Amino acid sequence: xxxxxxxxxxxxxxxxxxxxxxxxxxxxxxxxxxxxxxxxxxxxxxxxxxxxxxxxxxxxxxxxxxxxxxxxxxxxxxxxxxxxxxxxxxxxxxxxxxxxxxxxxxxxxxxxxxxxxxxxxxxxxxxxxxxxxxxxxxxxxxxxxxxxxxxxxxxxxxxxxxxxxxxxxxxxxxxxxxxxxxxxxxxxxxxx
Amino acid sequence: xxxxxxxxxxxxxxxxxxxxxxxxxxxxxxxxxxxxxxxxxxxxxxxxxxxxxxxxxxxxxxxxxxxxxxxxxxxxxxxxxxxxxxxxxxxxxxxxxxxxxxxxxxxxxxxxxxxxxxxxxxxxxxxxxxxxxxxxxxxxxxxxx
Numbered sequence: 001x002x003x004x005x006x007x008x009x010x011x012x013x014x015x016x017x018x019x020x021x022x023x024x025x026x027x028x029x030x031x032x033x034x035x036x037x038x039x040x041x042x043x044x045x046x047x048x049x050x051x052x053x054x055x056x057x058x059x060x061x062x063x064x065x066x067x068x069x070x071x072x073x074x075x076x077x078x079x080x081x082x083x084x085x086x087x088x089x090x091x092x093x094x095x096x097x098x099x100x101x102x103x104x105x106x107x108x109x110x111x112x113x114x115x116x117x118x119x120x121x122x123x124x125x126x127x128x129x130x131x132x133x134x135x136x137x138x139x140x141x142x143x144x145x146x147x148x149x150x151x152x153x154x155x156x157x158x159x160x161x162x163x164x165x166x167x168x169x170x171x172x173x174x175x176x177x178x179x180x181x182x183x184x185x186x187x188x189x190x191x192x
Numbered sequence: 193x194x195x196x197x198x199x200x201x202x203x204x205x206x207x208x209x210x211x212x213x214x215x216x217x218x219x220x221x222x223x224x225x226x227x228x229x230x231x232x233x234x235x236x237x238x239x240x241x242x243x244x245x246x247x248x249x250x251x252x253x254x255x256x257x258x259x260x261x262x263x264x265x266x267x268x269x270x271x272x273x274x275x276x277x278x279x280x281x282x283x284x285x286x287x288x289x290x291x292x293x294x295x296x297x298x299x300x301x302x303x304x305x306x307x308x309x310x311x312x313x314x315x316x317x318x319x320x321x322x323x324x325x326x327x328x329x330x331x332x333x334x335x336x337x
Contacts, residue, residue, distance in 0.1 A: 052225035056217065060233035065318055068240050072325035137299040139222040147227065148303040152286040156271050158229075159310050163268050166317030170261070173324045 004048060011045045028079045029071075036067035053143045196245075203245040210238040218311045222300065228307035232314025239319050248326045257323050260316040267313030274305045 018038045025031050039062025046055035084092075111118045120126070129146055137145045147155050217224075218231030243251040275286040283290030288302025 053227065053230065056226055056230040057233065060230060060237055064237040065233060065240065065322070068244065068322065069325055072322070072328075076325075076328055136296070137303075138296045139300070139303060141222055141224060141227075143225070144221050144227050144303060144307070145299075148306050149286075149288060149299055152275070152288075152302075152306065155306070155310065156268075156275070156286070159268055159271055159313050162317050163264055163313050166264055166320050169321045169324055173328065174257075174320075 008045065008048055011041050011048070014041050015045075026081045026083075028074060028081060032067050032070035032074070035070070036063045039063040039066070053141075200245055203241055207238050207242055210241070211235060214238065214311075214315075218307065219304070221307055222303060228310025228312075229314050231307075232311040232316075233318060235311070235315040236318035236322070239315075240322050243322065243326060248323065252323065255319065257320060260320040260323070264313050264316035264320065267309040267311070267316065270309035270312065271306050274302055274309070278302070 018034055022031050022034050043055040043059040133145050137149055139145045214231045214234035217226035221227035278287045278290050279285055281290040288299045289295035291298035291301045
């Protein structure tokens with residue numbers, strides 16, 4: 001067993017522990033912190049898997065922005081989870097167990113970790129993206145080349161989705177006060 | 193959070209390097225991990241850190257929400273506009289080969305422009321969403337319970 005595998009396992013155990021802790025907590029501030037930590041551990045795992053592009057995103061979005069948005073939301077609602085009556089807890093437990101079992105069952109079909117004969121490795125696109133790319137686009141970071149050039153339409157769509165999300169949030173929440181605060185305005189008073 | 197001297201000074205020290213790192217991830221994305229999306233989120237997190245420590249009002253004054261609305265749209269416009277320029281120069285939509293005389297150079301220009309558009313939109317949208325959330329209740333960082 002290599003060091004990398006050991007690290008992988010250790011981080012996965014961390015993830016499980018953090019997940020269980022989150023499930024047990026009633027107070028939501030520690031939950032927000034722990035979800036941030038969860039993202040950070042995920043980012044470390046992705047780095048170990050040689051996916052630094054995804055790791056950067058996970059660290060910035062998951063551990064940074066989302067945590068702050070959670071905290072900002074607690075300012076609007078309450079930061080404590082309401083106790084759930086036992087009957088509904090049992091329904092939740094059953095749903096979770098069934099979904100979890102289905103996911104475990106699905107992993108049985110997946111190729112072993114690091115296998116060389118997976119569809120991804122054998123696809124003709126692999127040659128194109130990893131070998132021909134160096135002549136066609138000549139950018140060392142293949143991920144950028146694939147996202148920006150070979151799959152430029154998809155990325156344009158994604159960027160539009162992000163803009164649409166922003167527009168949606170601004171339309172729903174941005175205009176609640178009728179008038180935008182001007183630079184000279186004093187900080188918010190109790191608006192609702 | 194004005195009274196926390198240590199936090200304030202550390203944040204002051206960190207915000208500028210975070211922004212520089214965002215620019216590095218943005219414009220070095222062809223060579224190292226990262227690209228427009230990552231750079232945009234990192235830039236937004238620098239602004240959010242500023243807002244957390246110095247108050248949302250101060251950040252709004254530095255980067256007004258009205259500007260963000262324009263830059264968010266401008267990013268998509270840059271992306272799609274690059275595609276249209278490719279068409280005007282005789283290629284297909286987003287076929288960067290036609291952006292320069294040498295197709296490989298064209299690809300490089302195209303990637304730079306497109307990633308810049310992505311970064312602009314992502315940074316603006318994330319910051320704008322944060323403004324909206326933070327502007328509605330107590331300021332984040334003021335929580336006492």
